[in-house]
Amino acid sequence: MEKQYQTGFGNHFSSEARPHTLPLDQNSPQKAPQGLYAEQLSGTAFTAPRASNLYSWLYRIRPSVMHKSFQPLKELTEKTFFKPKYTNPNQMRWNPNPSSAGKQHFVESIRTVCGTGSSHEQRGLHVHLYSFSESMGSRYFMNADGEFLFVPQSGSMEVKTEFGNIEAEAGEIVVVPRGIKFQVNPLKGTVCNGYIGENFGAPFHLPDLGPIGANGLAHSRHFLTPVAAFEDLEGKFELIGKFAGELWSAEMGHSPLDVVAWHGNYAPYKYDLKKFNTINTVSFDHPDPSIFTVLTSPSDTVGTANVDFVIFPPRWMVAENTFRPPYFHRNCMSEYMGLIYGVYDAKTSGGFVPGGGSLHNFYSAHGPDADTFEKASEVELKAHKIDHTMAFMFESRVPYMVTDFAMQKGFLQEDYQNCWQGFKKYFKS
Structure with a gap:
C-alpha cells in the first residue's frame, strides 16, 4: 500500500492511528482516550507569538519520561559528530564520502564536514555526511540540539518517527525538528548516502515571496507530513540522545515510537525537489x-x-x-x-x-x-x-x-x- 501523508506546510494537523484516540474538547483531559497519556512537545517557547508558536500534543501508550538515566557515549561521539575547528579562507572541494564502505547503521555513519554555531548559541548549522546499509534495530535517536534536514543522494530510506513514517530517496528532502525521536533505516536493501544540514537556529520555514506573488518556488501543498503510526513493542531498547554536541545513551523497556494520535503544527515532513x-x-x-x-x-x-x-x-x-x-x-x-x-x-x-x-x-x-x-x-x-x-x-x-x-x-x-x-x-x- 502506498505510504499515506497529510499535505501542507505549517498546518495544524490532526491524525490518529486508531479511531477515537484523539480528544475532541481538551488537549489534556483528566483521562485521555483508551488509556493513553497526553504529552505536549514544544518547538518554541510557550510565549512565542501565535503565528510562530510551534507545538504538538501527543497521545501515547507510555510517557516519554519512561527511560533510565543517560550515560555518555564518548567513543561514538568522537567517531561521528566531529567538532568544526579550523578556519580556512581557501575555496575547498571534496570527493564523495570516504566512509561509505562497511556495514553500519545511520548514527554510526554520520561524519561532520564543516559548520558554524552550536546549540548553546542557538544559531548556525553543521554539515554532515551519512552512509549506511544497516537497520537501527532496537536503537532510536533524538536530537535536542537542532533540526535535521536530510538530503538523500543515493538509496531509499525510511524515517520512522513519533508522528508516523516517511519514505525518501534522492531528489527528496526530509526535515525532522528538534526533540523528536526517530529511526532511519535503508529500504530495498540499498546503501543510503547523503547529506544532513543540522540547523541550530530558527526552524526552517518557507521564504516570503514578495513580488513573486502567490505562486512560485516551493508551494506549501507539496510538503508531506506523516499520518499517525505506532509501535507497541516491549523489550530492551536504546535511546541515543544528542545534547550540546555529545551523544548519550538511555535504556528503555519499550519502543519510544508509541504515539497513537497527535495534533499540532510541530512535526516532521518531506518535500520532492522536483516539484519546485x-x-x-x-x-x-x-x-x-x-x-x-x-x-x-x-x-x-x-x-x-x-x-x-x-x-x-x-x-x-x-x-x-x-x-x-x-x-x-x-x-x-x-x-x-x-x-x-x-x-x-x-x-x-x-x-x-x-x-x-x-x-x-x-x-x-x-x-x-x-x-x-x-x-x-x-x-x-x-x-x-x-x-x-x-x-x-x-x-x-x-x-x-x-x-x-x-x-x-x-x-x-x-x-x-x-x-x-x-x-x-x-x-x-
Whole structure:
C-alpha cells in the first residue's frame, strides 16, 4: 500500500492511528482516550507569538519520561559528530564520502564536514555526511540540539518517527525538528548516502515571496507530513540522545515510537525537489540565486539568513546577451554546496561530482571554471534546458569552520584552485 501523508506546510494537523484516540474538547483531559497519556512537545517557547508558536500534543501508550538515566557515549561521539575547528579562507572541494564502505547503521555513519554555531548559541548549522546499509534495530535517536534536514543522494530510506513514517530517496528532502525521536533505516536493501544540514537556529520555514506573488518556488501543498503510526513493542531498547554536541545513551523497556494520535503544527515532513517551481529571467541578465531558496532559517537581522537551503534544479535558460552560467562572485554569505545527481552548470570540466561537496566561505571568490567560461562566452544563445541535474546549497551569514575529517587526503581535493588557473588575458592596454 502506498505510504499515506497529510499535505501542507505549517498546518495544524490532526491524525490518529486508531479511531477515537484523539480528544475532541481538551488537549489534556483528566483521562485521555483508551488509556493513553497526553504529552505536549514544544518547538518554541510557550510565549512565542501565535503565528510562530510551534507545538504538538501527543497521545501515547507510555510517557516519554519512561527511560533510565543517560550515560555518555564518548567513543561514538568522537567517531561521528566531529567538532568544526579550523578556519580556512581557501575555496575547498571534496570527493564523495570516504566512509561509505562497511556495514553500519545511520548514527554510526554520520561524519561532520564543516559548520558554524552550536546549540548553546542557538544559531548556525553543521554539515554532515551519512552512509549506511544497516537497520537501527532496537536503537532510536533524538536530537535536542537542532533540526535535521536530510538530503538523500543515493538509496531509499525510511524515517520512522513519533508522528508516523516517511519514505525518501534522492531528489527528496526530509526535515525532522528538534526533540523528536526517530529511526532511519535503508529500504530495498540499498546503501543510503547523503547529506544532513543540522540547523541550530530558527526552524526552517518557507521564504516570503514578495513580488513573486502567490505562486512560485516551493508551494506549501507539496510538503508531506506523516499520518499517525505506532509501535507497541516491549523489550530492551536504546535511546541515543544528542545534547550540546555529545551523544548519550538511555535504556528503555519499550519502543519510544508509541504515539497513537497527535495534533499540532510541530512535526516532521518531506518535500520532492522536483516539484519546485523555478523562477528565472525571460529577458536578460541574472536574477540573484536567492530565487532558488526552498527553505529559510531567519536570523535576527531582517533579510539575512541564519541558513538558506537553496537548490539548482533543471530549468530553461533563455536570457539574451547574457553569460548564462553562475557569474563570478564574492559573497558576504558562506556557501556549502553538494551535488545530488547530474552535472552542475558552473563546473562542466569535472571535479564536482554527485556525493561530493564544496565550500566557499565569506568573500571567497568563486565562479565557473575556465572551460565553462570559454564555452559559455562563445555559445549561440538559443533557448537551452539544463536537465537531469540537482545541486543544493546551505548558505549562512557566518563562516564555516572545517573538521579534521574534512582535511583527509583523498577526500579533500587539494588541486581545486587549478580549475581557475587557465583564464586567458584578453584585454589589451
